[in-house]
Amino acid sequence: MEHSARQNLGVSVYVRLKRDIIRGVYPAGEKLLMSRLKERYDLGTGPLREALSQLVAEHLVVAISQRGYRVAPMSVAELEDIYDARAHLEGLIVELAIARGDDAWEADILAKAHTLAKVMDVSGPEEMLDVWDRRHQAFHGAITAGCGSRHLLQAREGLLDQVERYRHLWLCETVFSSEALEHKRQEHAALVEALLARDAPRASRMILEHLMTPVPIIREVMKRRGLG
Amino acid sequence: MEHSARQNLGVSVYVRLKRDIIRGVYPAGEKLLMSRLKERYDLGTGPLREALSQLVAEHLVVAISQRGYRVAPMSVAELEDIYDARAHLEGLIVELAIARGDDAWEADILAKAHTLAKVMDVSGPEEMLDVWDRRHQAFHGAITAGCGSRHLLQAREGLLDQVERYRHLWLCETVFSSEALEHKRQEHAALVEALLARDAPRASRMILEHLMTPVPIIREVMKRRGLG
DNA sequence: TCTTCGTAAAATATCTACATTTTTAAAAAA
DNA sequence: TTTTTTAAAAATGTAGATATTTTACGAAGA
Known part of the structure; x- marks a missing residue:
């Protein structure tokens, strides 16, 4: 069984996004612009929103309805x-x-x-x-x-x-x-x-x-x- | 300010889905078929996948890549x-x-x-x-x-x-x-x-x-x- | 002059429809 | 039976349509 089960894009971008947030690639409180993320990770909004939703549940990202996502603030x-x-x-x-x-x-x-x-x-x-x-x-x-x-x-x-x-x-x-x-x-x-x-x-x-x-x-x- | 800020569909279906899972509308371990969910909650796959991703993070739902989502098992x-x-x-x-x-x-x-x-x-x-x-x-x-x-x-x-x-x-x-x-x-x-x-x-x-x-x-x- | 307000344009977020890929099932062959 | 082939079902992803928010700009009022 060497068929490395193909992950869906949502999961893999979740991992990368999480790592980038933890490492401070995106500073605390920064707006996470869809267009920027699409370009950086080279995929559509669907998988991105999946990943961001998970990060919201983990309190690393906050969502504001109709205004997109932001990195959770630090203090x-x-x-x-x-x-x-x-x-x-x-x-x-x-x-x-x-x-x-x-x-x-x-x-x-x-x-x-x-x-x-x-x-x-x-x-x-x-x-x-x-x-x-x-x-x-x-x-x-x-x-x-x-x-x-x-x-x-x-x-x-x-x-x-x-x-x-x-x-x-x-x-x-x-x-x-x-x-x-x-x-x-x-x-x-x-x-x-x-x-x-x-x-x-x-x-x-x-x-x-x-x-x-x-x-x-x-x-x-x-x-x-x-x-x- | 009585403008009840419009929630996006992902959030509202998250609330409903979560309540339904807790109340046992979907039994533990049951497959959550996209087509069924789309019909029941009357929306597209986008918002649904957002909601399901959050529930995965909360361990109420498990995702299997390319095989969709299931209600988390109980034991x-x-x-x-x-x-x-x-x-x-x-x-x-x-x-x-x-x-x-x-x-x-x-x-x-x-x-x-x-x-x-x-x-x-x-x-x-x-x-x-x-x-x-x-x-x-x-x-x-x-x-x-x-x-x-x-x-x-x-x-x-x-x-x-x-x-x-x-x-x-x-x-x-x-x-x-x-x-x-x-x-x-x-x-x-x-x-x-x-x-x-x-x-x-x-x-x-x-x-x-x-x-x-x-x-x-x-x-x-x-x-x-x-x-x- | 400075502020406030309103409008229009641009940018952005959100959602659905459809195309693509993968899995599941059913049927046919060994 | 067991395996192979084929068709249906399902999951996933993207593009584009729609709706919302933000910004830019200028007019009216202080």
């Missing part, structure tokens, strides 16, 4: 709320994971923590950051998977999508100092220890702090760029 | 996971609301609890159930609003939408006995007491139990109807 207030919400939800999920996770869960966390700790600066900081980010996501994914609830994880995904635009600001701006990286490494090690000790309150508190650390940095970036 | 496994996820999320939100809610929050809860307790059987059980449900939603809405986080409430909304199909089975099947209603009333009163006493652990535990009670009943209904 410091939203930055704070979204990180707060995400951190608390992930804290809850971690508590459940500690209560419900089995041996395979523990093993997977250890595995992901190991590969994350071993990220080395081999081919330039650009590439390294990319690898680090992917493994960092995998690490947190392994932790949260232990809660065993498809729908809680789905709610988490929804918040991750929305947080991603802000997080991208952070990743772009932050040049990782090796001390910052070392600090993260220690946080992760302590977190793993709390998880394996099944110390739910401690692990939950640590997750919350861990996830909130980027907020002040992003707030600064936003103020500097006049997105406040 | 006892999902029933349990979705209620579990919702209950835990609402528990978290209640804890935050207790930590963050102000006087107006307390007042609003008391107000909504009062109107909910006063629901009387005046114009038939059909009408009564409708009023009771609306006020019940308002009651829980008032409680959760206290968390102050737009994004946590948004995540809650997402789960509510998905839970609604199962909840509808319950509302349709359950003929409320006055003793069941009285029991609920007592649960609500105890909950309000715990909230005003700012007893977060107790309130959270109560919410969790309160929200999980319909599960065994719905499970029975589903087994009886062969949706297991």
Whole structure:
């Protein structure tokens, strides 16, 4: 079965559009002109409106009837709320994971923590950051998977999508100092220890702090760029 | 300004389609044939595909490329996971609301609890159930609003939408006995007491139990109807 | 002069109809 | 039966028609 099932255009333009919005190709609040999008992605209005409708449901785009679509606005207030919400939800999920996770869960966390700790600066900081980010996501994914609830994880995904635009600001701006990286490494090690000790309150508190650390940095970036 | 801003067809058919799916007009797993939908809602494929795309993002509909759309399947496994996820999320939100809610929050809860307790059987059980449900939603809405986080409430909304199909089975099947209603009333009163006493652990535990009670009943209904 | 209002033209969003491609079904052949 | 062929049904995409909003411009009034 090598017949790569043909995706319809709506789905593929959805993926591209989402990536472009997250990466800031279209600034927050910008009007998404049909004619421009048609040209850029080389397709008709039908598939475009499908993709935009999905993004509206995910709150990355807002639609105004008869006036088209705009990239959802960004603000410091939203930055704070979204990180707060995400951190608390992930804290809850971690508590459940500690209560419900089995041996395979523990093993997977250890595995992901190991590969994350071993990220080395081999081919330039650009590439390294990319690898680090992917493994960092995998690490947190392994932790949260232990809660065993498809729908809680789905709610988490929804918040991750929305947080991603802000997080991208952070990743772009932050040049990782090796001390910052070392600090993260220690946080992760302590977190793993709390998880394996099944110390739910401690692990939950640590997750919350861990996830909130980027907020002040992003707030600064936003103020500097006049997105406040 | 009485110019009721003209909604585009995509949005209005989205609302109708969503209501119809929740109410079981289209059974779980059923194919949503374009030709049928076009006829039923009297419009073209464009707006329909917009609406369906949004419902896909909300997980009420699944799309299979080149094979159209289907109502998302239902199962006892999902029933349990979705209620579990919702209950835990609402528990978290209640804890935050207790930590963050102000006087107006307390007042609003008391107000909504009062109107909910006063629901009387005046114009038939059909009408009564409708009023009771609306006020019940308002009651829980008032409680959760206290968390102050737009994004946590948004995540809650997402789960509510998905839970609604199962909840509808319950509302349709359950003929409320006055003793069941009285029991609920007592649960609500105890909950309000715990909230005003700012007893977060107790309130959270109560919410969790309160929200999980319909599960065994719905499970029975589903087994009886062969949706297991 | 500056503002407000109204009108017309341009730009834009929205929707339907039809053409194209793909899937499903039915019938025929092995 | 099982496979192949063929026809019908369905999904998808684009182009163009229609309706709405925005912009441009000038006249009237302050």
